[in-house]
Amino acid sequence: MSYKTEQKVRVKVPASTANLGPGFDSLGMALNLYAWIDMAISDQTRIQLIGDQMSGIPTDKSNLIYKVAQMVFDNAGVSHPELEITMYSEIPLTRGLGSSASAIVGALAGANALIGNKFSTYELFQIASRLEKHPDNVGASIYGGIVVAFWDEVKAESIRIEPDHNLEVLVAIPAFQLSTEKARGVMPQHVSMKDAVFNLSHSSLLVAALSTGNLGMIRHAMKDRLHQPYRATLIPGMKTLLDECEDHGALGVALSGAGPTMLALVDGRNEKKTELEAFLQGTLAKEGIEAQLLWLKPSQDGVTTTELQSGDEGLLSLVEKEVLA
């Protein structure tokens, strides 16, 4: 079988926040912070990573994006061992905003586009869930919006929910990194039936609240007993934020993904935004943690790809001119 081979593609992929509190490994929301990847089949592999977020990421064939792209080609039965890859990302690395999912999804979409989109979006979601081992971040980065999903180690299924147009997101991104591996390592192997029921009822209610635009219900629903109490030992100040953010204007608060970023959902019409900012930053500062605050929105768009023409400007030039959008 032969495929139309594109020369060069550009992928834009959103960041994501996983869990939203009780929806451990099953709820994700795409955020309007993005990574871009240019990918082309080449005669020699060259990997260029642009920007501060990329520091420490390898630029040889051990790079995750290169490896995931090769997996797509192998699955399709084609061989393109040499690739030219350029990536620029606004998504902070290893902070709980889905940087690894953005790399996996971006690589899958880019490589798939180069071979004429042999795989459907659903098939890419299956591969991405298998690679990431949970579908929440990758689902949001692929489909955009809010994604409810499961992965049972054989297949993944998901439904997208449209985020309420008043929903805004304030994130506090600590200066330190926390790997998902480490944050999963502090969780117990078994939980009580009581805690399991607590989470399934709260997660179900949260999904219903988000689906119906019942923003007032979020403060009751966004509570978790499966992972946050354990992970709070890794992030000083987290327990205070979980207990008190709602008194300072948040609709609800959670650890973003595996952390260390803290995330507050906010009604855009709320007048206590400055108070919430001060509370988040002040609480972390009291523990000696420097944190960057960012106001974000849910990203309606999931991953997108465009075919580049020979005259199109490269990512580096667009980043330097600050016109990348």
Ligand SMILES: Nc1ncnc2c1ncn2[C@@H]1O[C@H](COP(=O)(O)OP(=O)(O)OP(=O)(O)O)[C@@H](O)[C@H]1O
């Ligand atoms: N652009 C990239 N290229 C190659 N590897 C990357 C890239 N982005 C992330 N990674 C890999 O993913 C790791 C971070 O994944 P990890 O799951 O620990 O955090 P995260 O994805 O940022 O947060 P979370 O999964 O909690 O939302 C990095 O240390 C790096 O190994």
Ligand SMILES: N[C@@H](CCO)C(=O)O
């Ligand atoms: N659901 C995952 C997201 C982080 O990758 C976790 O909380 O470990």
